[in-house]
Structure formats: C-alpha cells, structure tokens
Amino acid sequence: MRTSIDRRSFLKTTGIAxxxxxxxxxxxxxxxxxxxxAKGAPNAEKIGWRLGCQAYSFNRFTFYEALEKNHALGLRYxxxxxxxxxxxxxxxxxxxxxxxxxxxxELKQKAADLGIKLAAFGVYRVPNDEAQCRxxxxxxxxxxxxxxxxxxxxxxxxMLDKLCNEYQINLAIHNHPKPSPYWDYKTVLKACEGRxxxxxxxxxxxxxxxxxxxxxxxxxxxxxxxxxxxxxxxxAFGTKEAxxxxxxxxxxxxxxxxxxxxxxxxxxxFAIEYEYNWLESVPEIAQCVQYFNAAAAKLAGSGxxxxxxxxGGKKGRGKKAKGx
Numbered sequence: 001m002r003t004s005i006d007r008r009s010f011l012k013t014t015g016i017a018x019x020x021x022x023x024x025x026x027x028x029x030x031x032x033x034x035x036x037x038a039k040g041a042p043n044a045e046k047i048g049w050r051l052g053c054q055a056y057s058f059n060r061f062t063f064y065e066a067l068e069k070n071h072a073l074g075l076r077y078x079x080x081x082x083x084x085x086x087x088x089x090x091x092x093x094x095x096x097x098x099x100x101x102x103x104x105x106e107l108k109q110k111a112a113d114l115g116i117k118l119a120a121f122g123v124y125r126v127p128n129d130e131a132q133c134r135x136x137x138x139x140x141x142x143x144x145x146x147x148x149x150x151x152x153x154x155x156x157x158x159m160l161d162k163l164c165n166e167y168q169i170n171l172a173i174h175n176h177p178k179p180s181p182y183w184d185y186k187t188v189l190k191a192c193e194g195r196x197x198x199x200x201x202x203x204x205x206x207x208x209x210x211x212x213x214x215x216x217x218x219x220x221x222x223x224x225x226x227x228x229x230x231x232x233x234x235x236a237f238g239t240k241e242a243x244x245x246x247x248x249x250x251x252x253x254x255x256x257x258x259x260x261x262x263x264x265x266x267x268x269x270f271a272i273e274y275e276y277n278w279l280e281s282v283p284e285i286a287q288c289v290q291y292f293n294a295a296a297a298k299l300a301g302s303g304x305x306x307x308x309x310x311x312g313g314k315k316g317r318g319k320k321a322k323g324x
C-alpha cells in the first residue's frame with residue numbers, strides 16, 4: 001500500500017507554508033514560496049538539468065523517509081547513499097548489494113509510486129579488483145541506476161572503464177578533501193585521460209571550497225568530463241569547518257558556476273547534498289530548489305543557448321554528453 005504523505009501537509013510540518021516567504025537568493029532572485037516549491041524545478045528540466053537530493057542529506061532518517069522528503073520538495077530524482085537503513089519496518093535492511101531481490105523490487109516500486117528515479121549510487125569506494133566490482137555493477141544494473149559515484153584507485157581506471165561500457169553505467173569520480181587524491185580536479189582529469197565518456201567527475205562544489213579551490217575554476221577545467229554534481233554553497237571558503245547554506249547565499253559564486261555549466265551545455269543530475277541542520281534541513285533545501293529553478297529560468301532567457309551560442313543562430317541547447 002502506498003504510504004506517501006500529502007506534500008502540502010509535509011511542507012507545513014517542516015515550516016514551509018503559504019505566506020512564509022523566502023528572501024531573495026543571489027542575482028537570480030526568488031519566486032513565490034509554496035506553489036513553486038511543490039513543483040520542484042520545472043524550469044531546470046526544460047534545459048536538461050535534473051535536480052534531486054543525495055539521500056545522505058537525510059542520513060538521520062531511513063531511505064524511505066528520504067524518498068518522502070524528496071517527493072515533498074517536488075523532486076523527481078534521488079541519489080542513493082550506501083548502507084542507509086531502508087525503513088522503520090525493516091531496520092536491518094540497508095541500501096546496498098545485500099538487499100534480497102524482493103526488497104529491491106519493493107524499493108523500486110516505492111520510488112516509482114512517488115515518481116522518483118534512482119539516478120545514482122554513492123559515494124561507494126570500489127577496489128582495484130574486477131571480481132569484487134562486478135557485483136556492484138550487477139546491483140546498479142538491477143536497480144536501473146545510471147551512475148556510480150566513487151573515489152577509486154587510479155590504477156583501477158582501465159578495469160572500471162571496461163565495466164562501465166559493458167554495463168552501460170557511468171563512473172563519476174568524487175572529490176573529498178585530502179587525504180583523497182581527488183581533492184584536486186587535476187587528478188580527476190588525469191584519471192579520465194584516454195577513457196571513455198562514461199568516466200568523469202562528480203563535481204562536489206562544497207569540497208572544492210573546503211580544499212581552497214574555486215568551483216568556477218574547476219568546472220571550467222572539467223568541461224566535457226562532468227557527469228553529475230553534488231552542488232553545495234558554503235558559509236566560508238578554504239576551511240574544512242565550513243558548512244552548507246541555502247544556494248546563492250554563500251561563498252561559492254553559484255551564479256557564475258551555473259552560468260558556466262549552462263554555457264558548456266551540460267545536461268545531467270544536480271544532487272543536493274545538504275550536510276547541515278540535519279534534522280530540520282528541509283526548509284533550507286527548499287530554498288536551494290527555489291534558487292535553482294529561478295536560476296534556470298534566468299539562464300534560459302539570457303539570450304545565450306546552453307551550447308554557448310547567441311540566440312538567433314542555430315537552434316538547440318548543445319549536445320547531451322554521452323553517458324549523462
């Protein structure tokens with residue numbers, strides 16, 4: 001039986017109600033509170049951008065609760081994070097390869113009932129061992145998940161590229177701060193050298209900021225190799241202690257980052273990984289959704305196509321990157 005909660009009731013219980021009002025966010029501004037939030041980011045989808053939550057944002061809750069929160073925000077995509085408890089009713093079942101087939105079917109049906117696609121899985125650290133990696137790819141294929149987010153050993157890239165093409169699954173290389181070697185986007189670029197377009201970056205703008213890297217600089221350098229985003233905005237730059245704030249209100253220069261992403265013609269997933277105010281983060285995540293939807297509308301009307309050409313030339317918004 002479907003157990004989804006009414007979206008209007010959910011928004012009210014989390015402090016997002018009609019008339020609450022939200023402050024303007026960045027130069028892209030803001031839109032009306034409840035109606036726009038209830039619809040997610042339709043302006044973004046018009047330009048090929050898919051917005052959803054990384055379930056790690058709700059790691060104090062079960063995955064089924066994360067699905068409900070994602071749905072209440074009007075979002076149609078979610079990134080699964082490994083080993084989250086599935087539900088209150090099944091506290092011993094976690095979201096990974098250990099799920100039996102009947103539970104996998106239940107999870108997929110639950111997501112489908114809410115109109116949500118399981119878009120990615122991570123961050124999951126795979127080893128340099130094909131025999132150990134194959135069950136991961138089998139699981140992703142079974143769950144119809146298109147992208148594995150990982151920080152694999154550099155020496156595993158040839159093997160992983162082969163598996164990605166065999167299973168038709170992307171590998172998005174994430175960039176945790178040091179000691180991860182991928183804190184520097186140049187290492188991600190090195191890992192992608194000579195590989196198919198199924199190998200690319202999971203561009204975590206917040207971790208770049210913690211590592212002292214300007215997100216705009218990294219996004220420009222990674223053009224053509226970005227598979228998805230863990231989009232963040234932080235209250236400070238260059239410190240690991242910085243924390244998430246609603247998009248457009250922090251130090252991440254997201255206005256310029258999104259303009260650059262649009263110029264590149266990127267089409268893919270932006271995962272909201274909001275790692276702050278864990279138990280009551282939905283109102284702040286809702287502000288991120290609002291900002292993103294307004295940004296997409298502004299960019300679409302800017303007179304420049306997402307292929308980087310001025311309006312009035314050839315129509316189109318740029319080619320979709322392979323594997324996205």
